[in-house]
Amino acid sequence: MKTKRYAIVLDTRRCIDCKACTVACKAENDVPLGEDKHRNWVTQEPLRGTFPNLGQSFSPSQCNQCANPPCNSVCPTSATGITPEGIVTVNADKCIGCKYCMLACPYDARYYNEETGVIDKCTFCIQRVAVGRIPACVETCPTKVRVFGDLNDPESEVSLLLAKHRYTVLKPELGTKPFLYYLI
Amino acid sequence: MSTLVKNSGQMLWFALLSLSLVAAVGAAVYSLMVGHEAAFNVTRGVPWGILISTYVFLAISCSGLCLISSLGHVFGFDEFNRLSRRAILLAILCLVGAFVAIGLDLEKPFNMIYTLLSPNFSSAIWWMGTVYGIYLGVLVIEFYALMTNNHKLSIITGSLGFLFAIAAPSVLGAVFGLTLARPFWHGAFLPVYILITALVSGTAIISIVMYFQHSVRGLQMDDNDKRVIRLLGRILRLMIFVLIFSVFWNVVIGIYGTQPGHYEPVKNLLSGSLALNFWLGEILLGLAIPLALLLSKNRTPFTTMIASVLALVGMFFMRYDMTISGQVYPMKAGTAGLIDGLFTYTPSVAEGLIVLGCIAFSALAYTLAEKFLSLDLDSEGHA
Numbered sequence: 001m002k003t004k005r006y007a008i009v010l011d012t013r014r015c016i017d018c019k020a021c022t023v024a025c026k027a028e029n030d031v032p033l034g035e036d037k038h039r040n041w042v043t044q045e046p047l048r049g050t051f052p053n054l055g056q057s058f059s060p061s062q063c064n065q066c067a068n069p070p071c072n073s074v075c076p077t078s079a080t081g082i083t084p085e086g087i088v089t090v091n092a093d094k095c096i097g098c099k100y101c102m103l104a105c106p107y108d109a110r111y112y113n114e115e116t117g118v119i120d121k122c123t124f125c126i127q128r129v130a131v132g133r134i135p136a137c138v139e140t141c142p143t144k145v146r147v148f149g150d151l152n153d154p155e156s157e158v159s160l161l162l163a164k165h166r167y168t169v170l171k172p173e174l175g176t177k178p179f180l181y182y183l184i
Numbered sequence: 185m186s187t188l189v190k191n192s193g194q195m196l197w198f199a200l201l202s203l204s205l206v207a208a209v210g211a212a213v214y215s216l217m218v219g220h221e222a223a224f225n226v227t228r229g230v231p232w233g234i235l236i237s238t239y240v241f242l243a244i245s246c247s248g249l250c251l252i253s254s255l256g257h258v259f260g261f262d263e264f265n266r267l268s269r270r271a272i273l274l275a276i277l278c279l280v281g282a283f284v285a286i287g288l289d290l291e292k293p294f295n296m297i298y299t300l301l302s303p304n305f306s307s308a309i310w311w312m313g314t315v316y317g318i319y320l321g322v323l324v325i326e327f328y329a330l331m332t333n334n335h336k337l338s339i340i341t342g343s344l345g346f347l348f349a350i351a352a353p354s355v356l357g358a359v360f361g362l363t364l365a366r367p368f369w370h371g372a373f374l375p376v377y378i379l380i381t382a383l384v385s386g387t388a389i390i391s392i393v394m395y396f397q398h399s400v401r402g403l404q405m406d407d408n409d410k411r412v413i414r415l416l417g418r419i420l421r422l423m424i425f426v427l428i429f430s431v432f433w434n435v436v437i438g439i440y441g442t443q444p445g446h447y448e449p450v451k452n453l454l455s456g457s458l459a460l461n462f463w464l465g466e467i468l469l470g471l472a473i474p475l476a477l478l479l480s481k482n483r484t485p486f487t488t489m490i491a492s493v494l495a496l497v498g499m500f501f502m503r504y505d506m507t508i509s510g511q512v513y514p515m516k517a518g519t520a521g522l523i524d525g526l527f528t529y530t531p532s533v534a535e536g537l538i539v540l541g542c543i544a545f546s547a548l549a550y551t552l553a554e555k556f557l558s559l560d561l562d563s564e565g566h567a
Binding site (some may be wrong): 035043061076088096099103106107108114 | 228511516521
């Protein structure tokens with residue numbers, strides 16, 4: 001059987017900025033409290049137009065689980081690793097806390113977790129995925145912004161969405177080969 | 185054996201350094217007790233603070249000292265031989281101070297064992313740590329060779345040391361230069377630029393030491409000493425001149441075309457939160473005044489010393505500004521806590537004290553070495 005390649009497809013037009021994804025992630029992954037402690041986030045885009053014709057978009061994001069992750073290249077102790085399914089992980093036993101990965105990541109997806117004393121990041125809730133569940137942020141979203149699945153399965157929902165719609169990825173020019181896909 | 189303290193000036197010097205060390209140990213213990221998060225002002229946006237910039241400052245000073253020393257016992261400019269013992273000892277002590285600074289910045293320094301057990305050869309930090317680690321060993325052997333007048337060994341280790349003195353700062357520059365996400369750092373400029381600044385730092389430190397090792401001991405400089413310090417002044421002048429062009433083009437390239445991520449940090453240096461550091465610390469103190477002093481016709485060893493002190497202060501600001509500027513531009517839109525669209529960082533008291541302690545450690549260890557080791561060459565003939 002072909003190895004899975006996990007990805008998340010996002011339809012940001014559905015996002016209502018309720019931040020349930022951030023709350024669910026914090027609860028699921030023991031992310032400390034505090035505004036700059038998060039594995040995922042919702043960016044509020046600038047207001048468009050002039051009153052009364054206004055519009056605003058919200059853009060949720062997290063680690064892009066890049067196929068060519070700069071955070072992995074820079075880690076001096078190989079604490080960062082990539083699973084066969086493409087999930088970028090941090091081995092807390094090997095991390096020295098040099099924070100080079102935080103600087104190398106073009107998506108600001110990593111943060112220092114003072115409770116564990118090492119660098120932490122989104123793992124697509126690897127502990128849930130391992131037992132056949134979907135990531136907490138995907139499960140909790142009331143408007144179903146995120147869809148999680150296996151891109152190596154042509155019949156998966158993510159594969160079908162990417163076949164049907166145009167999409168973009170964040171900062172493609174950096175060559176990181178991200179696996180968060182944003183429908184246009 | 186000489187008495188440790190001979191006058192009130194020396195007493196004050198030792199008291200200040202010892203006090204700085206005690207304060208730094210206190211700050212380091214405090215940071216370990218309450219955690220870096222509480223003790224340091226580094227954040228998710230600016231994870232590398234003044235401890236990293238001090239590491240860079242001390243580590244490149246080490247290389248600069250080594251390069252100056254190699255002029256004598258590697259390249260055969262014999263007048264520089266009299267500097268070798270002091271330069272190499274200072275290089276060792278600067279490097280140890282640098283390791284303390286970066287060691288205290290690491291969250292889990294004991295996990296460093298995994299740089300050996302599971303090395304990542306694509307990591308510039310791995311290469312930097314490895315190169316500087318071996319370099320320290322080479323320097324220690326070189327110092328031993330110089331102290332025991334083992335000419336053959338000192339040429340071998342000196343040549344090796346010279347290679348490392350070039351390689352180490354350029355790898356250090358690559359740590360910054362390889363961060364694709366940070367346009368202010370990314371590229372081939374930093375590995376070369378850092379080498380130029382290494383020469384400025386190293387020349388400045390050895391000039392200062394050369395001046396004070398005479399004046400503190402009440403010794404008159406002989407003609408050779410005066411010639412060497414004059415030559416050091418010329419080298420410093422040349423390197424500052426080259427550095428001015430490096431800084432100029434770095435600024436021009438940053439503001440030309442307003443590339444996002446590069447333009448904003450450079451503008452921040454010119455007129456933002458780092459402007460005082462840049463104009464006063466880097467340009468005025470670090471480059472303009474030293475260059476003016478070193479261009480003066482009636483330059484004395486004292487003038488060279490003052491120019492060196494100022495250049496060294498400038499180098500400290502330059503390292504700080506370089507380290508912080510690369511991080512101020514946020515990686516994602518809508519980030520909270522920005523001022524004028526950029527992150528800001530001010531060192532905490534604990535960070536400041538640890539920095540002071542790292543520098544005081546190198547200075548105190550060197551002063552003690554001056555007291556207890558024979559760093560003069562026999563041929564110098566100081567009575």
